[in-house]
Every structure is written in C-alpha cells, then in structure tokens.
Amino acid sequence: MSTDAYPEISFESRMSSVEFRVSEQAHITVDGKKCADCSTRGCITACPANLFVPTADGGILFNYELCFECGTCYMVCNEEGAITWSYPEGGHGVVFHSS
Amino acid sequence: MSNSDVPDVDVPDFDVVVVGAGPAGSAAALELARAGRSVCLLERGPYPGSKNMYGGVIYGRVLDSLIPNWWEEAPIQRWVTRRSTMLMTGNQALTVDYRSNTWGEAPYNGATAFRPDFDAWLAAKAEAAGAVLICSTTATGLLRDGQRVVGVRTDRPDGDLTARVVICCDGVNSFLAKEAGLYPPSDPANYTLGVKETIALPREVIDERFAVRGNHGVDIEILGCTGKVPGGGFLYTNAESLAVGLVLSLPELAKCGRRPEEILAELKSHPAIAPLIEGGEVKEYSAHMIPEAGYKMMPELIGDGILVAGDAAAMCLAAGIWLEGVNFAIGSGAAAGQAAARAVQRRDTSTAGLGDYRRRLEANFVMTDHRKLKDAPHLVMSDLAQQQLPRIACGVMEQLFTVTNPEPKPGLRKIIRSQMKLNNLKLRDAISQGVKALRTYG
Incomplete structure (x- = not known):
C-alpha cells in the first residue's frame, strides 16, 4: 500500500493534538546500563508517543x-x-477530550 | 484521614474506597451509595474519563437496571445502526454490512461516545447518589494490616484513606491488584496496544459518506489491516468526527520494526478507507493498553478486604465478532459494589465474606460470556484469522466476480480450493480451526 495518497500529518502535529499537563516529576525512569545491553529494544518501536x-x-x-x-x-x-x-502525580499527565 | 503507619481499622474513613472513576468504578460507587454505604471514588485524572479512550461502542443494556431510561440523558455521539465487518488485503476489501433501524430507537443497542463525556456522566450519577468523588489524586499503594487491605495511600499530603473494602478499578495496568499479589507476572502476549485518531468532519459529510441520518451511526471492525502484527482496526462515527484506529499485539509490535502510527497511516490510505476520512483534520490522537486475553488472564478477583473489577480484572471482551469492554466494566463494577455493600453490612469483608462478588459475576453475563469465549481471543489472533482468512476471502470474491469471458466461469469449489492453496491453507487445518471456532462461538 502506498501512503502517498493521504497527506499524513507529522508526528509533532499528531502529538500537538493531545493535551498534557506535564508534572515536574518524572513518572518513568530508565536504567541506561540495562538498555545498553538490550538487543530487542521494543520500547523504541512500540511506544505510541515515541x-x-x-x-x-x-x-x-x-x-x-x-x-x-x-x-x-x-x-x-x-x-x-x-x-x-x-502513574504521574494526580491531576497531571495526559488529558483526553474527544476519545 | 489517618497519619499513623498502622491505620485505625475500627473507624475507617469510608466503608469502601473505589480506585478509578471509569465505568467499573462509578458503577461500583453508585451501587454502594445506593445501598447506604459511605464510599469514596478516587480518580487520578483531573476529571473522570480524562485518562480513558476505547475502540468505540458502548452497549447500554447493562445500564437499564442501574439508570432507568439512561438513553434520554447519557452523553452519546451516535446510536450505531450499521455494524460492518471488513476483511481487507493491501488493495481489496470484503465487507459484511448489517443495518438495523431498530437499534436507532429506544431502548437502543450500541452507542458511540467520547469517554471523557460518558465516564464523567456516570461518575456524576454515583456522586448524586452520595459517593464522594475526589479527582486529581493518584492511589500510590495499599494500606495493610498484616495481609488484610485496609485502605489506600494517595499522593495528597496526609492522603491515606482507610476503608473496610478497597475496590480496584484502576485500569489495565492495575498497580494495586499487582501489589495485592492478585496477578501472576504479566505476559505481554496477553496485551494489545490501541491507538486512535479522532478526525473532525462536518455532520453532513459524515451522514452522506456513511449513509446515515440524524443521530444514527456506523461501526466498522476491520481484519487484515495490521500487516504482520496480529490485531485489527476500527472506524466509527461520532456526531461531528470519525474515529479510526488499530489494536496491535504487544510482542509482535515490539519486534516488527514499524511504529503504530505508520501502520495506522497505511490503514488510512487504504482505498476502502481513504475516501471515508478524506479532508478530515486530526482532532485528538490517543493510545491505551488493552487486556486482550480475557478469561485466561484474569487475576484473583477477591482478596482480604479487596476486589478487582473492569480492565483491572481483564474484563475486556476481545472476541472478534464481539468487541466489548465498557459494558463488562459496568457489569463487574456493579457486582463488586453490591458484594462489598453486603459484606460491609454483615461485618465480614474477608476473602470469604466478599465471595458474593464471584457468585454475582458467574450468575450474569460477565463471567458466563468470558468463560464461554475463553478461546476466542487466541483464535482471532491466530495466523489463520489474521493472515489467511482476509486474503482467501478477498481472493475468492475477486475470482467469483471477475468476468473472464470468453473463458467459462470456474466453479465456487474450484475457486476456494485454489485460493486456499495460494495462501498455504491445508483443508485439514481449515477444518480443525473451523471446528474450534464453532465450538467457541456456537
């Protein structure tokens, strides 16, 4: 299938359609040492927010x-x-409106 | 609220704390409040539904007993009067399209809705019945007295909440059910990722393109649109927008080297889909994880002072021809609320005292459907359903309706046999899978 027919939006404008009330505190931490040894790296492909x-x-x-x-x-x-x-602290993070 | 490390269990803050104001949590809180129990409904988002998205249809029959004539007030987008199933390959599509105008009249069948609207409406019902709704508050862990769950810790200052029962309706990741030891280690193969675009289009354009009028709408479920990743797609109508999305098996998605939005772009460019969404503007992109494996992945539903309902208990039904979740969340949440109310009244909220929850689920559609369809998620995700079925079905149609004059028409049996051979499907495998499907759905 060709994706030329549909003017696909950029990832940035896709994500700009979503409201995020960003917390100062990170709710994800990544152990870089373990990642360096990882051969599969599924997170890179699968995370919908990239x-x-x-x-x-x-x-x-x-x-x-x-x-x-x-x-x-x-x-x-x-x-x-x-x-x-x-989970991020209460009241923060993604906020959906039309989903 | 208690500040001490060992909470005073004799005088808890509430009879019950329900974590998560999605459809399961609000149904539980509604039942508890109506039974005269004090209940706190905790929501980590700024409003109920703010963290929630789904793949499209709410089946409201389960609401009839909870909220009579709910359809007169529920914030729905459109009533589904056309239900289509589409099998597609790269440039072909075979659609079974069923239309019923009965579904467009009270008491209705299924509706599309925005979850932030619908979930907030249902939570407000619980609140009106007497539940205390607290938003913007994340439950960070369980409070325990020995093995017994006696409340939750929250991220508010002095935010411990004690209760005789905690009902976990905290969604597919359910950290609370995991902390309580009710889940075995997670297997990613039991989960899928759902991604969805809400695409704005004028009402008249949607009415014309989908051949519906007024508040009638369409739900299309699609097989064969996810490449090598087992899953499926959907497209449905809201009042003034469409929703188009995918469900993708986690382990295969992680391995496939293609990102979810790339696979979605391919579906959007398919000749059967592109004309339907053309000219629309992406209003919101969303993503959520789905407990796909149903019955076989369910946790222990009851512990000492704790119940699990909704997605937190893997109550989502991903059975191919039936794709439901909100109704199972409401059904399980209501049962949990009723069982907790009874246990509190009888002053026995132990695992045995809460056993009524399981009996209630077994007695209605929630566990009956899930047990009957326990093999369905696996069948739907099989190579036969995912790869061979769409290709063979489209191939048969192509050959059947391509007029080959002056060559005479081939017989149907010959066409099917040649398509099965082309797609490496042995008759033996087709029969054994067919028997399995009949056993599951029959």
Whole structure:
C-alpha cells in the first residue's frame, strides 16, 4: 500500500493534538546500563508517543513528558526492570477530550 | 484521614474506597451509595474519563437496571445502526454490512461516545447518589494490616484513606491488584496496544459518506489491516468526527520494526478507507493498553478486604465478532459494589465474606460470556484469522466476480480450493480451526 495518497500529518502535529499537563516529576525512569545491553529494544518501536530514542553511544534517550500512560514500554521491556513506571502525580499527565 | 503507619481499622474513613472513576468504578460507587454505604471514588485524572479512550461502542443494556431510561440523558455521539465487518488485503476489501433501524430507537443497542463525556456522566450519577468523588489524586499503594487491605495511600499530603473494602478499578495496568499479589507476572502476549485518531468532519459529510441520518451511526471492525502484527482496526462515527484506529499485539509490535502510527497511516490510505476520512483534520490522537486475553488472564478477583473489577480484572471482551469492554466494566463494577455493600453490612469483608462478588459475576453475563469465549481471543489472533482468512476471502470474491469471458466461469469449489492453496491453507487445518471456532462461538 502506498501512503502517498493521504497527506499524513507529522508526528509533532499528531502529538500537538493531545493535551498534557506535564508534572515536574518524572513518572518513568530508565536504567541506561540495562538498555545498553538490550538487543530487542521494543520500547523504541512500540511506544505510541515515541518517547524512547536510541543514542549514538548505544544508550536510550527518553522523555516522560508527552506520555499517554498506556504502559506499553514497561510491558515490552525485555531487560528485567530497565523501565520503572508508575502513574504521574494526580491531576497531571495526559488529558483526553474527544476519545 | 489517618497519619499513623498502622491505620485505625475500627473507624475507617469510608466503608469502601473505589480506585478509578471509569465505568467499573462509578458503577461500583453508585451501587454502594445506593445501598447506604459511605464510599469514596478516587480518580487520578483531573476529571473522570480524562485518562480513558476505547475502540468505540458502548452497549447500554447493562445500564437499564442501574439508570432507568439512561438513553434520554447519557452523553452519546451516535446510536450505531450499521455494524460492518471488513476483511481487507493491501488493495481489496470484503465487507459484511448489517443495518438495523431498530437499534436507532429506544431502548437502543450500541452507542458511540467520547469517554471523557460518558465516564464523567456516570461518575456524576454515583456522586448524586452520595459517593464522594475526589479527582486529581493518584492511589500510590495499599494500606495493610498484616495481609488484610485496609485502605489506600494517595499522593495528597496526609492522603491515606482507610476503608473496610478497597475496590480496584484502576485500569489495565492495575498497580494495586499487582501489589495485592492478585496477578501472576504479566505476559505481554496477553496485551494489545490501541491507538486512535479522532478526525473532525462536518455532520453532513459524515451522514452522506456513511449513509446515515440524524443521530444514527456506523461501526466498522476491520481484519487484515495490521500487516504482520496480529490485531485489527476500527472506524466509527461520532456526531461531528470519525474515529479510526488499530489494536496491535504487544510482542509482535515490539519486534516488527514499524511504529503504530505508520501502520495506522497505511490503514488510512487504504482505498476502502481513504475516501471515508478524506479532508478530515486530526482532532485528538490517543493510545491505551488493552487486556486482550480475557478469561485466561484474569487475576484473583477477591482478596482480604479487596476486589478487582473492569480492565483491572481483564474484563475486556476481545472476541472478534464481539468487541466489548465498557459494558463488562459496568457489569463487574456493579457486582463488586453490591458484594462489598453486603459484606460491609454483615461485618465480614474477608476473602470469604466478599465471595458474593464471584457468585454475582458467574450468575450474569460477565463471567458466563468470558468463560464461554475463553478461546476466542487466541483464535482471532491466530495466523489463520489474521493472515489467511482476509486474503482467501478477498481472493475468492475477486475470482467469483471477475468476468473472464470468453473463458467459462470456474466453479465456487474450484475457486476456494485454489485460493486456499495460494495462501498455504491445508483443508485439514481449515477444518480443525473451523471446528474450534464453532465450538467457541456456537
């Protein structure tokens, strides 16, 4: 299938359609040492918000701010406990309106 | 609220704390408040429904006994009067389209709705009945007295809340049910990721494109649109927007090397879908995890002073021809609320004292449907249903309706046989899977 026919929006404008009330406190932490040893890196592909990005030195850069709070990252994480994940503090994080 | 490390269990803050004001939690709180119990309904989002999205239809029959004539006031988008199932390949689509105008009249069948609207409406019902709704507050853990659950810790200062029963309606990740030891270690194969775009279009354009009028709407479920990743797609109508999305198996998604929005872009560009959404503007993108495996992944539902309901208990029904969740959340939440109310009244909120929850679930559709359809999620995610069925079905249609004059028409049996061969489906496997499907759905 070709995706040319539909003018697909950029990832940035896709994410700008979502409201995030960003907390000062990160609700995701990533153990970079474990990531460096990880060969599968499912989080990079599966996170719907694209919050996990590989770095040139073999690590993973992550960002907690525009998170859907779905839990996919820790669920597909192959390295035991590399991703620690909890809910953001009350009243913060993603806020849906038309879903 | 108690500040001490060992909470005073004799005088709890509430009879029951319900964690999560989604459909399960609000149904539980509503039942408890009506039974005269003091109940706190905790919600971590700024309003109920703010963390919630879904794949499209709320079946309201379960509400009839909770809120008579609910359809006169529930904030719905459209009543589904056309239910389509689409099997697709890269450039083909075979659709079974059923229309019933009966579904567009009271008492209705299914509705599309925005979860932030619907969930807030249901939570307000619980509040009106006497439940105390507290938003913007995350339950961070359980309070215990030995093994017994006696409340929750929250992220508010001095935010411990003690109760005789905690009902976990905290969604698919349910950290509370996990903390209580009610779940075995999670298997990602039991979960899917749902992603969805809400696409704004004028009402008249939607009415024309989907051949519906007034507040009638369409729900299309799609198989064969997720490439190598087991899953499915959906497209449904809201009043002035469409929702198009995918459900994707977690382990395969993680391995496939393609991101969810790329697979969704491919569905949106499919010749059967593109003309329906053309010109629309993405109003909101959303994502959520789904407990896909149903009965086989359910946790222990009852512990000492604790119950689990809704997605937290894997009550979502992903059975292919039936894709339901909100109704199972409401059904299980209401049963949990009734059982907790009875246990509090009898002053026995132990595991045995709360056993009525399980009996109530077994006696109605929630556990009956789930047990009957326990093999369905696996069947739907099988290679046969995901890869071979859409290709064979579309291939048969292509051959059946392509007029090959001057060649005479091939017989149907020959067409089916050639399509099965083309897609490496052996008759033996087709029969054994067919028998399994009949056993499951029959």
